[in-house]
Every structure is written in C-alpha cells, then in structure tokens.
Amino acid sequence: MGKVKILPPSVINKIAAGELIDRSAAVVKELIENAIDAEAKRIDVYLEDGGRKLIRISDDGVGIDAEDLALVFRSHTTSKLSSAEDLFAINTLGFRGEALPSIGAVSNSKITSRIRGAISGAEIKTEGGRIGDVRECGAPEGTQIEVQDLFFNTPVRKKFMKTAPTEMSYISDVLTRFALCYPNIHFTLRHNNRTVFNLPPVQEVIERIETFFGSELKKHLLSAFLREELFSLKGYIAPPFLNKANGRLQFIFLNGRYIKDTAIYRAISDAYHGKLMNKRYPIVFLFLTVAPSEVDVNVHPTKTEVRFRNKSVVFNYVLSTLKDALNKSQPKSIDIVTP
Numbered sequence: 001m002g003k004v005k006i007l008p009p010s011v012i013n014k015i016a017a018g019e020l021i022d023r024s025a026a027v028v029k030e031l032i033e034n035a036i037d038a039e040a041k042r043i044d045v046y047l048e049d050g051g052r053k054l055i056r057i058s059d060d061g062v063g064i065d066a067e068d069l070a071l072v073f074r075s076h077t078t079s080k081l082s083s084a085e086d087l088f089a090i091n092t093l094g095f096r097g098e099a100l101p102s103i104g105a106v107s108n109s110k111i112t113s114r115i116r117g118a119i120s121g122a123e124i125k126t127e128g129g130r131i132g133d134v135r136e137c138g139a140p141e142g143t144q145i146e147v148q149d150l151f152f153n154t155p156v157r158k159k160f161m162k163t164a165p166t167e168m169s170y171i172s173d174v175l176t177r178f179a180l181c182y183p184n185i186h187f188t189l190r191h192n193n194r195t196v197f198n199l200p201p202v203q204e205v206i207e208r209i210e211t212f213f214g215s216e217l218k219k220h221l222l223s224a225f226l227r228e229e230l231f232s233l234k235g236y237i238a239p240p241f242l243n244k245a246n247g248r249l250q251f252i253f254l255n256g257r258y259i260k261d262t263a264i265y266r267a268i269s270d271a272y273h274g275k276l277m278n279k280r281y282p283i284v285f286l287f288l289t290v291a292p293s294e295v296d297v298n299v300h301p302t303k304t305e306v307r308f309r310n311k312s313v314v315f316n317y318v319l320s321t322l323k324d325a326l327n328k329s330q331p332k333s334i335d336i337v338t339p
C-alpha cells in the first residue's frame, strides 16, 4: 500500500497561509495589494481588536464578477499571470494567487463585489476554507473583503498574535509604506471606530513624508536622482545631522513595492560613512524603478525580498547617487540663522 497522498486543497492552503499570513498586518498588506492591482483610488481599512476580530478592506477598484468570485478563494487562482514567461515581466503586486485562499483557510471571510457599471453585485463566503456558493446581492462598485476570527482554526498562530496595540503598530507600518509609495491613493485606517489615518490623495510623495514625519524633516530633505536605461532612482534623503537611533526610517521601494535589501542598506550606510556618529542611522526614502527583466520578485511568498540580476550594479548606482546628493548639500552650520 502506498503511503504518499495528494494533500486536499484545505490542507495545502493552510500550509501556504503558514508562510504568507503570520499576523493581521500580513492580511492587510495582501488585501491592499489586491486593491491597488484593481486600480483603486480609495482604500479604507477598518479593524476591530487589532484585526483579531475583524479586518474589513473596501476599495473602489474594478471589482470581481460572479464567475471570478467563485474561483478567488481556490488555490493558485489569479487574473494576473497566465504563462511562465509572464513571471519575467511582472507589473502587478500580486501574481501567485495565494493570498485569498490562504486568508480564507484561516478565518471566516466574505467578499462582496460589484464590477464597474454592473447593475448588481455578488458575494461569497468561506469558513475556515469551506467555500460557499456565490450569491447575487446589492453592493457598491468595487470590492469589500471582511476577514473575521483570524486564526480561529490555527490556535498556535492565534497565540503568537500580540496585543491589539502591538498588532496596530505593525498595521500602521504597512499603511505608511503603501501611503508613501502611492501618494495618489486615498487611504484611511480606522480601529474600533477611531480614525488612525485619513490621507487624501496628494501629488507628491514629499507631502506624505511631511504628514508622517513632520515638516522639520521635510524642510531639510535632499533629493537624489539617477536615470539609466534599465534602472532609475528617485530619493529623498536626510542630511547627516538628521538621523535615527535605528534603521526604521530607511524606506526602499522597488517598482511600487516596499522591499528589504541588504545590498541597498549597505550602499546607504556606505554613502553616509564617516558622516554619522556610531550607532546612528540615515533617514532615506528611495524609489527604485528597475526593468522587470532585471529583478526576480518571486523569491518568497511575501515578496519583500527580491533578487537582482546584477546586485553590484544596483549597489553602485545607489551608493554613487546618494554620495552625490550628500556632497551637494550644505553643511549644517550654514543652515543656522542666528538672531
């Protein structure tokens, strides 16, 4: 008798959820990515109990029709990829078709959606991965996803979640990153009927930087700019006298995605080398655009880590652009106006 079995989808999705969905902030990140991919101009996030009780995300994007709704909670279903070649030309935030099945497997969730211009909408529910039927219903244009009782059927994960304030700080970080990267989208974040953020759309990222980190920082920021054929960089970086005791204000965005990258962190610290006291960190906001053929984002399910085709070229671009910007800046003493 053979011992090897093909796992049922409910188990496969719980395994996938283990990698992708570790806490409520991960649900928020995945659902906001979906809304952005759906061309939303406004995204509202509502949470109860740090997301443990309820996460509700509404968008005004293109919507999902009834036929597609029947598929989205099933594993590896996506509208963003159709062939292996597409993997080398990714221009959406999602493409693995894993988020909704993973979230659905570890919560009680409901999606309600109406595509632009349709007369009515439709909804579908899943209870811990048991997917219900699509029902026609009234709905505003766009998509609303409600995720309740996260991890109710994975007690170890549930225990790992922290208090509501801790979960909210992770969620605020997620929202901050998206808000910096997509200044033209209106984001709101509410928790237990209290508004945490209300960020109407703005033209320039610098306005969002000011909203989050204050006008003092904004006033002193230097701009860094580079344009090459397959790589471009736009950055706002703080002069060395404005710095931090940790690296939390080093934001790197690549092709519309917040990423963490050791080579780029190293380029940043090399650019400021000798200008900062020990244990102080630069403040930078870097927006990189790289031809999709030059970068692999399919390294990990969360896609926060990427692999560059030529890491040392990227390192050198970032290092030299930041050095140039710092060299052009005025030393602090010139900024001080004495009465």
Ligand code: ADP
Pocket: 030, 034, 035, 038, 059, 061, 062, 063, 064, 072, 077, 078, 079, 080, 093, 094, 095, 096, 097, 098, 099, 100, 101, 143
């Ligand atoms: P992926 O984003 O990798 O395609 P997901 O599981 O996150 O996979 O979503 C599955 C599919 O559901 C998407 O490809 C998209 O077609 C649809 N979808 C999900 N969220 C939304 C949304 N907010 N608006 C419109 N379509 C959506």
Ligand code: MG
Pocket: 030, 033, 034, 093, 094, 095, 097, 099, 100
């Ligand atoms: Mg997705």
